Amino acid sequence: MIRALHRWPGLLAALLLTVLSLSGAALSVFPARDRLAAPQAEAALTVADLAPRILAEYPGLEQIRRAPSGRITAYWFEDGTPKAGVIDPASGRAVASADPNRMERWLTNLHRSLFLGDGGRIAMAAGAAAMLALALSGAALVARRTGGWRRWFGPLRGPAAGRWHAEIARVTVLGLTLSSATALWMTASTFGVLPDEARAPGFPAEVSGQTGVPLAALEGLDATPVATLRELTFPYPGDATDVFTLKTETGSGYLDQGTGALLAWADLSGWARVSETIYMLHTGQGAALLGLVLGLMALGVPAMAGTGVALWAKARRGRPRLHGNIPARRAETIVLVGSEGGSTWGFAATLHAALTQAGQSVHVAPMSAFDPARYAAAKRILILAATYGDGAAPASAQKFLDRLEGLETAPEAPVAVLGFGDRSFPDYCGFAGQVAEAATAKGWPVLRPFDTVDRQSPQDFARWGRHLGQALGMDLELAHQPVLPQAATLTLLSRRDYGAEVQAPTAILRFSLPRVPLWRRITGHGFGGFSAGDLLGILPGDSAPPRFYSLASARRDGFVEIAVRKHPGGLCSGRLLALRPGDRMQAFIRRNPGFRPAAGRAPLILIGAGTGIGPLAGFIRSNARRRPIHLFFGLRHPDSDFLYDAEIPGWQTDGRLARLVTAVSRGKRPYYVQDALRAEGADLARLIGQGARVMVCGGREMAAGVSEALAEILRPTGLTPALLKAEGRYVEDVY
Incomplete structure (x- = not known):
C-alpha cells in the first residue's frame, strides 16, 4: 500500500513536480539576494x-x-x-530602483499558477499534494529499507539507481514535506478555505x-x-x-x-501569526538561509524523478510476458512470484519455460493473487519470493501472509519456497523465510526444503532446479539468462598456478585492460571504472549462463585479475585454467557495491579461504592510506595453495597489511579459519568494539562457520553479526 501510494503520484506528477521544484529552487535565491543587497x-x-x-x-x-x-x-x-x-x-535617500525583478515575477507566476490563473493554482496545489504524499510515503520506505527510524542514516546497499534514490530522499524529505505542506496551506488561504487572517x-x-x-x-x-x-x-x-x-x-x-x-x-491575531510563519517557511522571506536550504532540497526532486522513473522502468522490463500461461484452475504447477524490482519475474519466466517444455501445465502469478480455491488441478505450488529492505514483503507479495493465515486448512498441493536476496543485507531472504515458516506452521506439505538464491545467481537457481527436478522425477535444467551488458575481449597477460599438490588446481589470472570508449571512462561504466570486489562475468559459451568471479584488482591497478579454482566438471573454471598468456576471452563487469571497504580509517578485518582471498588481496593492494588491515586466510597447505604468497610479505613491509593469520586445514591437526578467529577472539572483540569493519569472502560453509565463531567472540560485548550487518560493518561475498 505504501509503495503504491509512493509510486503512482510520482509517475503521474513527475513533470509537474519538476517544474514546481526547479522554480521554487530558483525563487529561493531572491530573498538571500535581497538580504545581502539591501541597506x-x-x-x-x-x-x-x-x-x-x-x-x-x-x-x-x-x-x-x-x-x-x-x-x-x-x-x-x-x-x-x-x-x-x-x-x-542612514540617509533617507533612494539608492536603487524599486521596480520588481522581471525574472522573479516570471518565476513567481510560473511557480504559483503556471500562468493559468486560478486553474493553474489548483494544478500546482495538486502537485504540492502529490509531493507531500511522495515525501511521507518515501520516508516510510526509507525507514523500512534502513531497518527503522533510528537507522535513518544507516548504510544503503543495492543497485545504484535505488541507492541514489534513497540517499537523496533521506536528505531532502524533511524540506520537501515542509515546502509541500506550507504550499497547500497558502493555497487554501488564497481560496478562502481557511479563516480570514486579517484583523x-x-x-x-x-x-x-x-x-x-x-x-x-x-x-x-x-x-x-x-x-x-x-x-x-x-x-x-x-x-x-x-x-x-x-x-x-x-x-x-x-x-x-x-x-x-x-x-x-x-x-x-494568532491565526495571522501562524499564516505569516508559514509564508516565511515557504518563501524564505525573512529567513534567507532557510530558504536557500529548502531550495537546495527542492533540487533533489528532479534527481529523484529520474531515478524513480528508472526504477519503475526497470521493474516493468523485468516482468516478462509469459507465453502459454495456463489459467490457474487448469494448471498442474502454480508459480507465485514476489518481486520488488522485477528481476525475480525473469527467473519465474525461465522456470515456466522449462516446466512447460517438460510437459507440465504452468500458471504464473504474483503472490498477492494467492487463492487456493482456484487451484483445482494443482499438484504443486512453487513460491519465488524476494525480500524488500529489512525483511519486508516485496511489491507483488502484499497480503500473501494474511491470506495464508486466513485459510482454515493449508492447500493440499505441496509447496517449495525459494528466496531471492543479497547476503550483504542483515535479513537475507527474510520475507521468503517468513513464508516458509508460515507454511510449516499451517501444516502445508513440503515439496522441497526452503532454499535461497544469492544476488540473482544463475548457478544457485540451476542447483535448486536440479533438486526440484529430482523431487518431480524429471531432469530439470534451469539455464537462466539475465540481460547481460556488452562484453569486452580480455587478453591473458600472466598466470600463477597453485594447488596441484592438494588436488585443487588454482590459478591467479591477470588480464590486460580492454580498450573502452572515452565516455565509459568518464562515467566509470563497465571496464571504465571497476573496483576490487566487483564481479567479472565470464561467458563460458554453449548458451550457458555467465559465471562470476570476484575481482582482485581495480582499474587504477592497470590490469584485470581474478583467482580461479577448477571445479570437477566445471565448464567455466576448466576453460579459464586452460588459458595461456596471449589467449583471449569475453567478459563484462557487474558492480558489487555492497562488498567494498567503507571510507575512513577504521580497521578492516578481512576473512577468506581459498580463492576468496582474491578481492581481499585487491583491498590490501589498494590500501595506499595504510589503514590497519588484519587478514585471516584459510588454505589447505602453505607449500601448495598459499595464494599471493609473493605479494603479502611486501604488503606487510610497506604497511598495507598490518597482520596476517593463516589457518591450514590439511595437516596432522586440521585448523580452519574460524578456529583462527577464536584463537584471536579477545583482540578481534576489541577491534570490532572500536569500529572495525568485517569482510568475509569464500564458500557458504566457511562463511557460516565464521559467523558462528564471531557470534561467540562478540557475545560478551552485546554485539552480534546481525547487528553489525545492520550497521553496514559486516559484509559477505559468498558463493
Whole structure:
C-alpha cells in the first residue's frame, strides 16, 4: 500500500513536480539576494527617526514599506508622477530602483499558477499534494529499507539507481514535506478555505480635523524599531479626515494627522501569526538561509524523478510476458512470484519455460493473487519470493501472509519456497523465510526444503532446479539468462598456478585492460571504472549462463585479475585454467557495491579461504592510506595453495597489511579459519568494539562457520553479526 501510494503520484506528477521544484529552487535565491543587497537599518533606529529623513528628501512621500529581508522602499509623488526607490535608512535617500525583478515575477507566476490563473493554482496545489504524499510515503520506505527510524542514516546497499534514490530522499524529505505542506496551506488561504487572517481595527469615527503634526510627534513611532515596521501610509494630501496607518509585526492602527494620537489599534491575531510563519517557511522571506536550504532540497526532486522513473522502468522490463500461461484452475504447477524490482519475474519466466517444455501445465502469478480455491488441478505450488529492505514483503507479495493465515486448512498441493536476496543485507531472504515458516506452521506439505538464491545467481537457481527436478522425477535444467551488458575481449597477460599438490588446481589470472570508449571512462561504466570486489562475468559459451568471479584488482591497478579454482566438471573454471598468456576471452563487469571497504580509517578485518582471498588481496593492494588491515586466510597447505604468497610479505613491509593469520586445514591437526578467529577472539572483540569493519569472502560453509565463531567472540560485548550487518560493518561475498 505504501509503495503504491509512493509510486503512482510520482509517475503521474513527475513533470509537474519538476517544474514546481526547479522554480521554487530558483525563487529561493531572491530573498538571500535581497538580504545581502539591501541597506540594513541599525538596531536602535526607530520609525520616528527614519520617516522624517525620507520625508525631507521626498516631500511628496506617500508610503514607507519594509520587506522581511530588511529592504526599505519608499513611494512618493514628484511633479504629479509616482516614484519609488530602495532607501538607505542612514540617509533617507533612494539608492536603487524599486521596480520588481522581471525574472522573479516570471518565476513567481510560473511557480504559483503556471500562468493559468486560478486553474493553474489548483494544478500546482495538486502537485504540492502529490509531493507531500511522495515525501511521507518515501520516508516510510526509507525507514523500512534502513531497518527503522533510528537507522535513518544507516548504510544503503543495492543497485545504484535505488541507492541514489534513497540517499537523496533521506536528505531532502524533511524540506520537501515542509515546502509541500506550507504550499497547500497558502493555497487554501488564497481560496478562502481557511479563516480570514486579517484583523484590522475599525476606522475611527472621529478625527481632529487638523493637519501638519510633525512625524516625530506621532504616538508610538519613537517606540517602534524599524526592524518591526511593515508599513507606514501617509494621509491623502489635503484631506483632513484621513489618518496615518501604521502596520508592524505586532499589529496595526490609525494615528491622527493633527494631534498624532493613536485613534485605534488591533493586535495581530494568532491565526495571522501562524499564516505569516508559514509564508516565511515557504518563501524564505525573512529567513534567507532557510530558504536557500529548502531550495537546495527542492533540487533533489528532479534527481529523484529520474531515478524513480528508472526504477519503475526497470521493474516493468523485468516482468516478462509469459507465453502459454495456463489459467490457474487448469494448471498442474502454480508459480507465485514476489518481486520488488522485477528481476525475480525473469527467473519465474525461465522456470515456466522449462516446466512447460517438460510437459507440465504452468500458471504464473504474483503472490498477492494467492487463492487456493482456484487451484483445482494443482499438484504443486512453487513460491519465488524476494525480500524488500529489512525483511519486508516485496511489491507483488502484499497480503500473501494474511491470506495464508486466513485459510482454515493449508492447500493440499505441496509447496517449495525459494528466496531471492543479497547476503550483504542483515535479513537475507527474510520475507521468503517468513513464508516458509508460515507454511510449516499451517501444516502445508513440503515439496522441497526452503532454499535461497544469492544476488540473482544463475548457478544457485540451476542447483535448486536440479533438486526440484529430482523431487518431480524429471531432469530439470534451469539455464537462466539475465540481460547481460556488452562484453569486452580480455587478453591473458600472466598466470600463477597453485594447488596441484592438494588436488585443487588454482590459478591467479591477470588480464590486460580492454580498450573502452572515452565516455565509459568518464562515467566509470563497465571496464571504465571497476573496483576490487566487483564481479567479472565470464561467458563460458554453449548458451550457458555467465559465471562470476570476484575481482582482485581495480582499474587504477592497470590490469584485470581474478583467482580461479577448477571445479570437477566445471565448464567455466576448466576453460579459464586452460588459458595461456596471449589467449583471449569475453567478459563484462557487474558492480558489487555492497562488498567494498567503507571510507575512513577504521580497521578492516578481512576473512577468506581459498580463492576468496582474491578481492581481499585487491583491498590490501589498494590500501595506499595504510589503514590497519588484519587478514585471516584459510588454505589447505602453505607449500601448495598459499595464494599471493609473493605479494603479502611486501604488503606487510610497506604497511598495507598490518597482520596476517593463516589457518591450514590439511595437516596432522586440521585448523580452519574460524578456529583462527577464536584463537584471536579477545583482540578481534576489541577491534570490532572500536569500529572495525568485517569482510568475509569464500564458500557458504566457511562463511557460516565464521559467523558462528564471531557470534561467540562478540557475545560478551552485546554485539552480534546481525547487528553489525545492520550497521553496514559486516559484509559477505559468498558463493
